[in-house]
Amino acid sequence: MPSISQRGVIMPSSPIRKLVPYSDAAKARGLRVFHLNIGQPDILTPEVALAAVKNANFPIVEYTHSAGMPEYRRKLSKYYAASGIDIKPDEMLVTCGGSEAVLFAFMSCLDPLDEIIVPEPFYANYEAFAASAGACVKPITSTIETGFTLPSIEEFEKVITPKTKAIMICNPNNPTGYLYSEQEFMQLRDLIIKYDLFLIVDEVYREFCYDGAQHFSCMYLKGVDDNVIMIDSVSKRYSECGLRIGLLATKNKAVIASAMKQAQARLCPPTFGQIAAMASLDVPEEYFKAMNEEYRRRRNFLLDGLNKIPGVYSPMPRGAFYTVAKLPIDDSERFCQWLLSEFSYNNQTLMLAPAAGFYSNRLLGRNEVRIAYVLNCDDLAIAIDLLARALKSYPGRTPESGSPLMEHEKRWLQGNK
Amino acid sequence: MPSISQRGVIMPSSPIRKLVPYSDAAKARGLRVFHLNIGQPDILTPEVALAAVKNANFPIVEYTHSAGMPEYRRKLSKYYAASGIDIKPDEMLVTCGGSEAVLFAFMSCLDPLDEIIVPEPFYANYEAFAASAGACVKPITSTIETGFTLPSIEEFEKVITPKTKAIMICNPNNPTGYLYSEQEFMQLRDLIIKYDLFLIVDEVYREFCYDGAQHFSCMYLKGVDDNVIMIDSVSKRYSECGLRIGLLATKNKAVIASAMKQAQARLCPPTFGQIAAMASLDVPEEYFKAMNEEYRRRRNFLLDGLNKIPGVYSPMPRGAFYTVAKLPIDDSERFCQWLLSEFSYNNQTLMLAPAAGFYSNRLLGRNEVRIAYVLNCDDLAIAIDLLARALKSYPGRTPESGSPLMEHEKRWLQGNK
Numbered sequence: 065m066p067s068i069s070q071r072g073v074i075m076p077s078s079p080i081r082k083l084v085p086y087s088d089a090a091k092a093r094g095l096r097v098f099h100l101n102i103g104q105p106d107i108l109t110p111e112v113a114l115a116a117v118k119n120a121n122f123p124i125v126e127y128t129h130s131a132g133m134p135e136y137r138r139k140l141s142k143y144y145a146a147s148g149i150d151i152k153p154d155e156m157l158v159t160c161g162g163s164e165a166v167l168f169a170f171m172s173c174l175d176p177l178d179e180i181i182v183p184e185p186f187y188a189n190y191e192a193f194a195a196s197a198g199a200c201v202k203p204i205t206s207t208i209e210t211g212f213t214l215p216s217i218e219e220f221e222k223v224i225t226p227k228t229k230a231i232m233i234c235n236p237n238n239p240t241g242y243l244y245s246e247q248e249f250m251q252l253r254d255l256i257i258k259y260d261l262f263l264i265v266d267e268v269y270r271e272f273c274y275d276g277a278q279h280f281s282c283m284y285l286k287g288v289d290d291n292v293i294m295i296d297s298v299s300k301r302y303s304e305c306g307l308r309i310g311l312l313a314t315k316n317k318a319v320i321a322s323a324m325k326q327a328q329a330r331l332c333p334p335t336f337g338q339i340a341a342m343a344s345l346d347v348p349e350e351y352f353k354a355m356n357e358e359y360r361r362r363r364n365f366l367l368d369g370l371n372k373i374p375g376v377y378s379p380m381p382r383g384a385f386y387t388v389a390k391l392p393i394d395d396s397e398r399f400c401q402w403l404l405s406e407f408s409y410n411n412q413t414l415m416l417a418p419a420a421g422f423y424s425n426r427l428l429g430r431n432e433v434r435i436a437y438v439l440n441c442d443d444l445a446i447a448i449d450l451l452a453r454a455l456k457s458y459p460g461r462t463p464e465s466g467s468p469l470m471e472h473e474k475r476w477l478q479g480n481k
Numbered sequence: 482m483p484s485i486s487q488r489g490v491i492m493p494s495s496p497i498r499k500l501v502p503y504s505d506a507a508k509a510r511g512l513r514v515f516h517l518n519i520g521q522p523d524i525l526t527p528e529v530a531l532a533a534v535k536n537a538n539f540p541i542v543e544y545t546h547s548a549g550m551p552e553y554r555r556k557l558s559k560y561y562a563a564s565g566i567d568i569k570p571d572e573m574l575v576t577c578g579g580s581e582a583v584l585f586a587f588m589s590c591l592d593p594l595d596e597i598i599v600p601e602p603f604y605a606n607y608e609a610f611a612a613s614a615g616a617c618v619k620p621i622t623s624t625i626e627t628g629f630t631l632p633s634i635e636e637f638e639k640v641i642t643p644k645t646k647a648i649m650i651c652n653p654n655n656p657t658g659y660l661y662s663e664q665e666f667m668q669l670r671d672l673i674i675k676y677d678l679f680l681i682v683d684e685v686y687r688e689f690c691y692d693g694a695q696h697f698s699c700m701y702l703k704g705v706d707d708n709v710i711m712i713d714s715v716s717k718r719y720s721e722c723g724l725r726i727g728l729l730a731t732k733n734k735a736v737i738a739s740a741m742k743q744a745q746a747r748l749c750p751p752t753f754g755q756i757a758a759m760a761s762l763d764v765p766e767e768y769f770k771a772m773n774e775e776y777r778r779r780r781n782f783l784l785d786g787l788n789k790i791p792g793v794y795s796p797m798p799r800g801a802f803y804t805v806a807k808l809p810i811d812d813s814e815r816f817c818q819w820l821l822s823e824f825s826y827n828n829q830t831l832m833l834a835p836a837a838g839f840y841s842n843r844l845l846g847r848n849e850v851r852i853a854y855v856l857n858c859d860d861l862a863i864a865i866d867l868l869a870r871a872l873k874s875y876p877g878r879t880p881e882s883g884s885p886l887m888e889h890e891k892r893w894l895q896g897n898k
Contacts (some may be wrong), residue, residue: 066678117534125720126723174486189746260482262483302544305749307752319489330577330581333725
């Protein structure tokens, strides 16, 4: 039998999806499973997007331009301009999901054995795409105790080598919900100039910022046009995960040209997806306002509930719809599996994502989980109750308690209910 | 400025699409351009597929299973069974077009510097996907004089090295239209057993076989379950290029597991595409019969017309909807560009694909073009007339004439009008 590639062997499995067989089995036993493990929002896809697909009237579903429909790119250019971001239609490629945009960016910037620095915990699939490119993710650790702020520039410099080609940031962050500040980006700017690095920023959660916080886009950075690559997607923004429409944007002409060769090789992004995504740009400002208000309510409800459970701690996320929580447990993979295979209360249980899968250093995150607040508050209430009960009976419970909620966070939470 | 990856530099541009600016300019000058350069069929997408999308009734466009919707895979399994092909739902991955299936197969089988043997001329994008994997395409040449039959096994053995991991075949072939025989596949079977190689077969044109010829699928081969990987797509079969739905199938569990890790990293194939593709499986047998009859008519019309032009020769393709023709010209890239920028007759011109882009050896195919017969016979008649006129006035015309139509081909063409 011919052997598969080394890449195929070392590529990590999705840590988020590998508990699926246990959840399937739990459902087969008749349990209701509350899914806080995945980023599939329950928000309705905008009617205007669904209508555009229904009303699409062509007799042949043809290829589109490899870079995406020109009219969609022109419209996207206006969408970004409204946030003060200057991206011309020929500075962007429409991709098959944000995933393909990450793949194109890595393939265009990283050769085998090149290194890319990513603050951990990070979106696990970055590691798979780095493996596709034969490149190596160099993690630097951000910690729950500091609320997952950007590690100091000294930490970055410690791991920079001649093989370092890029830094990757997800802002707002998946899995932590941390929203990077302008000041943090200015530090990164100095760093990429000093070491001549690419800065690849995943902004798929750009519209999910709470408490009036402004999102600072990497495209705002001055003087680093050739360094910066932005990744985007409509999946979360409009609850359109299944469309598979994303974006790569950069002013670096060599990167766009390289990514375009990959785009031409795979011919084009999905036609129906582009039609729906283009129509979605017409949703009114109120859509985002209502969605943000709903997520803010859920976040406050979740964080309040979590931090009231003895031994549990989660810092307050200011963006996206995830939070990482520290639990009084021995091992979150074991705990999450136990939730699905041994625990139940009133014929219900819950599914969480073990945070270890979001750390490149497999020793970290062992007592942390990622929780996606993609359920409404009624369901969140049940899920929080289930978690509290589960932690009482879990055999691997540890005596150590989580970090306490900091005083300023308590005050802040009080004021934001 | 940070430099892009070596991969990004060496990855070839699409030879089919790089004439697009000249064609755009020709249209801007008011010319009508007959497109025989691309595989975008003019056949209507089945009504049942478009209706399935219009009638899809869900409030949220969610992610699907990373391997593709289970019900779609079950239905595909039955589609293949009807052709005597045994593929179980867990032996297949639904991909974002056949392109992604090729990428997943290469990524799963080939490490950097590994080699894959492909008879040339071949579908140019294979080279881009090999470059993505860091692997090297080793071409062996099939010639227009032999009608593009499979090169002898000795030719394969000449280029096999310890780095050779796979052989790739497209059947029926793009760009040549050649349909490989069972006997040729039995020779390949012996070869992959002898050298323990993967055999990756692109069968996206499987339903396009003419004159009663049977398609021989790689999945028919016995005793090489762990070597064989099949690539498929709905793009041409149902005229659904824009759906971006393809397939990777293999009984090799390690390959499926590796491809599945890539599939999970990119989350899922497009939801609307899967809905349309699934509905397409209900088109009646008559759909293919009518489509095949139409393409057969076009092929005969085109080949008859081409071979009547002095100095032009094209062997009779038995599958797909392409043919490669030898023209009495100095350089097909120059000729194709000249057609778009300098030639016109009655305010019309035509666009062809220079065949050099389909050869890895850039010295070959310089006087050949690929012609896709994706236009109806009325338009083909105009296109053939334009080609004949263009060849008369092209300044780079060479005195040498193309290979004559062989006697048995003339007889055959006579009987198949």
